[in-house]
Amino acid sequence: MAGALTWILAAMSWQNLLAGFLGVVLGVIFGALPGFTAAMGVAVLMPFTFGLSPTTGLMLLAGIFCGAIYGGSISAILIGTPGTPSAAATVIDGFEMARKGQAADALREAIVASYIGGTFSAICLAFIAPPLARFALKFGPPEYLLLAIFGLTIIASIAAKSLLKGIIAGVLGLILGAVGMDPLLAYPRWTFGIPSLVSGVGLVPALIGLFSIPQVLSMVGDPETRIKEYSGKVSGRRWPTFKELKEFSPIYLRSSLIGLFIGALPGAGGSIAAFLGYNEAKRFSKHPEKFGTGIREGVAAAEAANNAVTGGALITMLTLGVPGDSVTAIMMGALLVHGLRPGNELFTASAHVIYPFLVGLIIVNLMMLLVGIYAAPYAARVTKTPVSMLAPIIVALCVMGAYAVNNDIMDVWVMLFFGVVGYLLKCGGYITIPIVLGVILGPILESNLTRLLTITQGQNILMYVLSRPISVVLLLMIIASLAWPVIQLRSVTARRIAEVAD
Amino acid sequence: MRRGRIITLCVVIAIMIMLSMSVLGHAALQKPANYPKKPIHFIVTFSAGGGTDVGFRILCQYAEKIIGVPIVVVNKPGGGGEVGMVELVRSKPDGYTIGNFNSAHTTILALREAKYSLDDVEPICLAVSDPRLFIVRADDDRFKTIEDFLEYGRKHPGKLTVGTSGAGTTGHFQILAVNKFANTSLQPVHYGGAGESKAAFLGKHIDAITQTVGEILTTFEKGQARVLAVLADERIPEFPDAPTLKEKGIDLVMASNRGIAAPKGTPKEIINYLAEAFKEAMQDPKYIAEMQKLGLPIKYLGPEEFRKLNQKEYEVYSAIAKELK
Amino acid sequence: MGSSNIDIMSSLSLLAFAGLLYILSGDFPHAAAGYPHALLGLLAGLAIIQLATAIVRRKRQALSSKAPASGDNRAAAPKGLPARVLLTGVSIIGYVALIPVLGYAVSTLVFLLGLMWLLNPKHSVLWVYAGVAVASTVVLYISFGRFLSVWLPKGILF
Numbered sequence: 001m002a003g004a005l006t007w008i009l010a011a012m013s014w015q016n017l018l019a020g021f022l023g024v025v026l027g028v029i030f031g032a033l034p035g036f037t038a039a040m041g042v043a044v045l046m047p048f049t050f051g052l053s054p055t056t057g058l059m060l061l062a063g064i065f066c067g068a069i070y071g072g073s074i075s076a077i078l079i080g081t082p083g084t085p086s087a088a089a090t091v092i093d094g095f096e097m098a099r100k101g102q103a104a105d106a107l108r109e110a111i112v113a114s115y116i117g118g119t120f121s122a123i124c125l126a127f128i129a130p131p132l133a134r135f136a137l138k139f140g141p142p143e144y145l146l147l148a149i150f151g152l153t154i155i156a157s158i159a160a161k162s163l164l165k166g167i168i169a170g171v172l173g174l175i176l177g178a179v180g181m182d183p184l185l186a187y188p189r190w191t192f193g194i195p196s197l198v199s200g201v202g203l204v205p206a207l208i209g210l211f212s213i214p215q216v217l218s219m220v221g222d223p224e225t226r227i228k229e230y231s232g233k234v235s236g237r238r239w240p241t242f243k244e245l246k247e248f249s250p251i252y253l254r255s256s257l258i259g260l261f262i263g264a265l266p267g268a269g270g271s272i273a274a275f276l277g278y279n280e281a282k283r284f285s286k287h288p289e290k291f292g293t294g295i296r297e298g299v300a301a302a303e304a305a306n307n308a309v310t311g312g313a314l315i316t317m318l319t320l321g322v323p324g325d326s327v328t329a330i331m332m333g334a335l336l337v338h339g340l341r342p343g344n345e346l347f348t349a350s351a352h353v354i355y356p357f358l359v360g361l362i363i364v365n366l367m368m369l370l371v372g373i374y375a376a377p378y379a380a381r382v383t384k385t386p387v388s389m390l391a392p393i394i395v396a397l398c399v400m401g402a403y404a405v406n407n408d409i410m411d412v413w414v415m416l417f418f419g420v421v422g423y424l425l426k427c428g429g430y431i432t433i434p435i436v437l438g439v440i441l442g443p444i445l446e447s448n449l450t451r452l453l454t455i456t457q458g459q460n461i462l463m464y465v466l467s468r469p470i471s472v473v474l475l476l477m478i479i480a481s482l483a484w485p486v487i488q489l490r491s492v493t494a495r496r497i498a499e500v501a502d
Numbered sequence: 503m504r505r506g507r508i509i510t511l512c513v514v515i516a517i518m519i520m521l522s523m524s525v526l527g528h529a530a531l532q533k534p535a536n537y538p539k540k541p542i543h544f545i546v547t548f549s550a551g552g553g554t555d556v557g558f559r560i561l562c563q564y565a566e567k568i569i570g571v572p573i574v575v576v577n578k579p580g581g582g583g584e585v586g587m588v589e590l591v592r593s594k595p596d597g598y599t600i601g602n603f604n605s606a607h608t609t610i611l612a613l614r615e616a617k618y619s620l621d622d623v624e625p626i627c628l629a630v631s632d633p634r635l636f637i638v639r640a641d642d643d644r645f646k647t648i649e650d651f652l653e654y655g656r657k658h659p660g661k662l663t664v665g666t667s668g669a670g671t672t673g674h675f676q677i678l679a680v681n682k683f684a685n686t687s688l689q690p691v692h693y694g695g696a697g698e699s700k701a702a703f704l705g706k707h708i709d710a711i712t713q714t715v716g717e718i719l720t721t722f723e724k725g726q727a728r729v730l731a732v733l734a735d736e737r738i739p740e741f742p743d744a745p746t747l748k749e750k751g752i753d754l755v756m757a758s759n760r761g762i763a764a765p766k767g768t769p770k771e772i773i774n775y776l777a778e779a780f781k782e783a784m785q786d787p788k789y790i791a792e793m794q795k796l797g798l799p800i801k802y803l804g805p806e807e808f809r810k811l812n813q814k815e816y817e818v819y820s821a822i823a824k825e826l827k
Numbered sequence: 828m829g830s831s832n833i834d835i836m837s838s839l840s841l842l843a844f845a846g847l848l849y850i851l852s853g854d855f856p857h858a859a860a861g862y863p864h865a866l867l868g869l870l871a872g873l874a875i876i877q878l879a880t881a882i883v884r885r886k887r888q889a890l891s892s893k894a895p896a897s898g899d900n901r902a903a904a905p906k907g908l909p910a911r912v913l914l915t916g917v918s919i920i921g922y923v924a925l926i927p928v929l930g931y932a933v934s935t936l937v938f939l940l941g942l943m944w945l946l947n948p949k950h951s952v953l954w955v956y957a958g959v960a961v962a963s964t965v966v967l968y969i970s971f972g973r974f975l976s977v978w979l980p981k982g983i984l985f
Contacts, residue, residue: 036975043550044975047559137705164877168841171870175848178866181582182859183692185826186613186670189855189863190848195588195617198581213919220946221912266701267694321721322701329697330551336720337556339795343723388946389956392939393963395919399926399935400967404977406580412923420916428837429830446862447694454691455707457660543978576978 003355010055010352011359019056020364023063024371030064031071032379034208035401037084038068039326046334054338054353059360061331066118066310066361066368069270073110073303078103078382079394081212085203086270086306088436089278091211092158093291093298100294103380109299111372112240113252117304118365120256121263121311125318126358132312133319136264141451142465144267146474148445151272153481154279155434158292160485162429169430173438174445176201176418183447184454196410203271205402205415206439212398213419214426216391238373248300251281255304262305263312266324270306271440277305283484311361318342318354534771537597541572545593545601547586549579553716554760557630557798558602564783569776582670583607584616591622595767600626600776603763605672608812612819613670613826620816624768625808627777628761629784630793631801632714633734634676635744636664637727639703648731648750651710652686659687665699665711666692673699673712676733676756678822683752696721703727714758715740716797733757759815760798761808777805831888834881841874911946918942930982931972936964 010016023045030041041064049057072087077094090110097106124132139147152170159166179190180200191197245252255277262273281301282291291298313324314331321342323329332342338353340346346354382390402415422432456464465471544562548554555577562573578586583606593599603623610616638645645651655662666673669692677690691708693699696717703711704726715738718729729744733756737746747754762780764773781802783789793800803811845867852860852867922938929937939960947956971977 040550043555046551046556137701140702140705140707164873164880168870168873168877171866171873172841175863175866175870178863181669182855182862184669184858185856186582186668186674187856187859188614189859190851193617195581195584198584202580216919217912217915220915221909266698316701320701320704321723322704323697326549326551329695332721333551333553333556333796336796337792341720341723343726345723386947388943389959391915391946392942392960395922395942396935396939396963396967399923400971400977403979404971404975406585407576407578407978408580408585409923409927409980410585411580412926416920416923419919423916425837428833430837447692449862451691451693454689455663457689574976576976578978 003351007352007355008359010356011059011363013056015053015056016059016356016360017363019052019060020063020360021367021371023060023065024067024364024367025063027064027067027069028071028074028368028371028375031068031087032074032083033401034075034079034081034083034212034398035204035404036068037204037405038065038086039330040404041065041068042327042330046330049334050337054335054340055356055360057334057338058331058353058357059364061334062310062314062357062361063364063367065327065331066114066307066364067371069307069310070111070114070118070303070368070372072306073114073299074107074376074379077106077110077299078379079212079390080215081394081398082207084270085207085440086274086309087302088207088211088271088433088440089274089302089306090299092278092302092433093294093296094302095215096292096294097296097299098294098383101383102294103383104377105296106294106299107376107380108237108240108373109296110303111369111376112245113248113255113300113303114307114372115365115369116252117256117259117306117308118310118368119362120252120304121260121308122358122361122365123311124260125311125315125361126355129315129319132260132264133316136261136266136316137320138470139265140468141448141455142468142471143474144265144444144448145452146465146471146478147265147268147272148441148448150474150478150481151275151441152437152445153478154275154437156482156485157279157282157288158433159431165428165430166434169425169432170434170438172421172425173435173440174442175438176206176435177439177442178446183443183450194410196406196408197414200443201418201439202402202405202411202414203439204405205411206418207436208398208402209415209418210422210432210435212394213416214423214432216394217423218426219387220391238377248297250284251297251301252304254280254284255301256308259305259308260312263309263314263324264316265312266316266322267444269325269440270309271436273309274302274306275437278302283481283488288488314361318346319344533775534597534769537772537775538569538571540598541574542569542597543593543599544573544575545586545590545599546575546577547579547583547590547602547604547607548577550577553796553798554602554604556796557760557793558762560789560792560796561629561780561783564786564789565780568779568782582610584610584618587623588617590763591618591765593765595624595765595769597764597768597772597776600762600764603761603812605757605759605815608815609670609672609675609819611816612675612823620812622766623812624764624766624773625805625812626762626764626773627780627805628759628801628803628808628811629780630758630760630798632716632758632760632797632799633732633738634672634712634714634756634758635718635732635741636680636710636712636730637703637718637722638710638730639706640725640728642709642728645710645730648745648747651730652680652684655681655686655688660689662687662710663689663691663708665702665708666690667696667699668692668694672756672758675819675822676712678826679754679756679818680747680752682822682825683754684747716799718797720797759811761803761812773805831881831885834877835885838874838878838881842871842878845871845874914945915942918945926980926982928982931979932964932968933982935967936960939963 030036042061069086072082072084073090075081075083076087076090077098080091080095082088094106155166155170180198181188188198258277259273262268278301282288313328317323317328317332323332340350399412402412546555559575566573578589587607590601664677674690677688699711702708729741732738732744732746734746784802849867925934943956972979
């Protein structure tokens with residue numbers, strides 16, 4: 001007990017608080033800029049942590065991490081382009097809210113949900129890290145494969161209005177995700193002699209292109225709505241009401257759990273967590289048909305999930321030395337520079353470093369909440385800018401963002417390609433989200449399929465998969481997920497009939 | 503007699519001092535006229551924050567004190583290192599653009615057509631050489647020694663799964679090379695990086711993994727893994743019980759090498775000057791301590807030796823890659 | 828243009844896209860070709876299904892030549908490309924093509940000034956727009972090029 005108090009006090013040293021705050025502010029800015037991801041922010045700031053004490057350095061990096069994941073929602077809501085890949089799911093309802101003039105409400109929901117998800121995962125990191133890490137290790141090739149397929153079933157619920165077009169867009173995304181080295185022989189597929197395509201289509205340029213270019217084009221092509229849409233009311237309450245929080249608590253909890261767990265899986269990531277969180281919120285909602293039209297539930301579900309990834313990713317990195325994503329991989333480097341090695345030792349021999357950091361992570365989330373609540377409403381003014389000014393600036397920002405990922409002009413052309421494809425498909429009545437899911441999940445799908453086939457050479461694959469309990473659960477979830485729209489449709493019809501009968 | 507020895511010792515020491523001074527003086531003499539006059543760009547062909555990036559950023563901090571101009575690190579990741587290498591070989595060969603040259607750049611050439619070749623590169627020096635090794639879980643009773651391991655692979659072809667950090671990486675080549683040289687049949691399983699393969703290994707989805715000494719030292723805890731064999735010339739002090747493959751009659755030495763190179767055509771005196779400057783930086787005790795914490799074993803080789811190493815690596819990897827096709 | 832016509836067009840383009848990628852995959856080694864070929868087959872199959880249903884729908888519409896299709900398609904297809912959209916699209920592509928020639932700073936300034944002027948319907952408050960364009964360029968150039976050490980492309984000027 002006395003130990004806990006020392007750790008809390010150690011976490012609250014002014015250096016730590018300052019580092020955490022600076023990290024959060026920089027992170028939010030980084031996250032809000034399309035193309036600048038949490039990983040880039042952490043990489044830029046990492047050399048500065050060499051001179052700081054380990055706890056202070058970690059707080060700085062954690063601040064950037066949490067802040068950037070939240071910050072991605074700001075541009076997702078205001079300009080319909082996710083600032084980081086994690087915020088791709090936030091666009092669905094967040095941007096629709098902004099179009100209805102509810103940008104401020106959407107931003108408030110994003111920060112509240114981000115805070116809840118982040119804090120939940122930080123607390124889990126402090127208390128249940130080892131068992132969760134052990135569970136994450138149970139995920140092998142068949143489980144990842146099934147998880148990717150489960151992720152793809154989201155298409156069925158998102159594109160319910162035109163299922164065929166949704167699936168076509170999804171397959172198109174998978175095909176674009178197959179560009180680059182194959183996972184078995186490293187043969188470069190469809191690279192047209194362009195070196196940067198060898199490692200595959202960059203996720204960040206692809207997402208920027210898919211979201212921003214069609215958005216900008218429809219913005220300028222729509223003289224009727226160009227002012228109306230963007231001059232909506234941007235004032236609103238600063239804090240959420242208690243009633244709101246209580247009403248959304250199942251969403252927060254569900255998304256936080258999903259985010260925590262997906263975060264703990266190496267190689268999955270925030271974007272998948274957010275889509276799964278969004279989809280489950282829709283599935284369990286009483287009014288699933290309203291999702292996608294601009295409701296707060298959609299923003300809450302996506303943002304709680306992607307920020308809960310932070311704690312999850314730190315769990316596997318700190319306890320096992322397995323970074324869950326590129327951000328924690330860089331943070332692991334920062335630990336090593338200070339002579340700290342991840343693993344049990346970190347929690348015993350280096351307890352004086354790591355426990356104040358765990359407390360600090362909770363504080364960092366609190367700082368993020370304050371920054372978001374007080375600063376985000378100003379960002380909402382973006383929606384007041386005339387389109388003729390806003391559209392060119394968005395383009396310039398996106399070009400910079402796509403370029404800055406790898407300092408490579410080829411990535412800007414990749415972004416434009418995806419932009420044109422996205423716009424043409426939009427004109428043809430296709431929606432963008434399935435392409436995004438395909439591009440994100442495709443590589444996971446193929447590489448784990450390849451691994452599964454390699455590992456089970458000569459065995460019966462079906463028996464192998466069915467002998468693994470987690471795989472069976474995932475299989476059942478996939479079946480349920482595909483059957484659910486039918487069940488839901490029936491129950492809705494039944495309810496309508498009942499209502500009419502009344 | 504005793505005095506004689508002392509005198510001899512003194513003479514030897516004096517000669518050594520003179521020699522080393524003359525070497526230093528020589529290096530100072532070699533400084534090219536009018537170079538460097540402006541900041542030098544250092545292209546890192548991998549993402550910021552990764553092992554290559556961090557290692558060279560630290561080295562550049564020490565080297566710029568010696569060279570006297572800032573060294574600006576620029577990340578040009580993508581294509582497994584090809585994007586940055588193409589950028590490097592296409593830069594002006596004036597000594598103001600240099601970059602890293604890793605084993606990965608050699609494996610690319612062995613594996614597929616690329617937009618650069620070994621001849622486009624002017625090697626400066628080797629900086630890090632991290633020997634590769636095989637590890638199994640500490641509690642895996644099937645393999646006590648590397649012989650058990652290889653024998654198991656022979657008896658169960660394709661069943662002994664060994665994780666790598668990706669298809670076409672040095673780890674992949676390591677498995678293929680061992681299969682060829684030791685006449686065994688290990689099954690490579692490719693993961694998206696060292697972290698993912700480590701997770702699969704700890705989760706018992708695969709039997710073994712290939713990693714480097716540095717990766718094991720920094721990311722594994724005692725009792726998680728056992729080193730079966732090292733692919734180095736000599737045993738590694740940190741793992742005194744792990745034999746080298748050479749000891750077992752398999753003449754295979756493999757390491758993840760990270761060096762520095764310039765575009766072809768960079769003046770010889772600039773190359774030699776930079777090599778000497780980086781050599782001096784690498785002798786800084788603070789640099790040595792930082793690299794040790796990061797698990798990056800330092801190894802210096804001069805321009806010509808580094809060129810030979812790359813050529814030799816290329817021949818070995820090409821021979822293995824042919825079998826893959 | 829009816830929604831079924833759009834579906835027919837998009838189905839045909841998708842088929843062509845799948846066919847093109849299939850031809851381009853001719854030299855893939857066997858192990859690297861299975862997954863992409865399966866996807867291409869799937870895409871082609873789905874496109875054919877869509878094509879068939881769209882043709883059937885169009886025939887039905889032609890027969891019952893009454894009101895235009897409402898169908899299951901909520902796609903509000905734009906009536907041709909408005910000039911502004913085309914203009915914006917072309918200037919974006921021109922902008923990216925200019926970057927290696929003029930350098931990042933100059934081409935960004937030219938692009939921002941140009942597109943803002945084109946999009947501003949009455950070409951009013953020009954100085955505000957010019958100010959915003961210059962300020963955005965400077966902020967982008969300094970914050971990214973200097974503070975975040977993005978290696979921005981240099982052109983003939985700077």
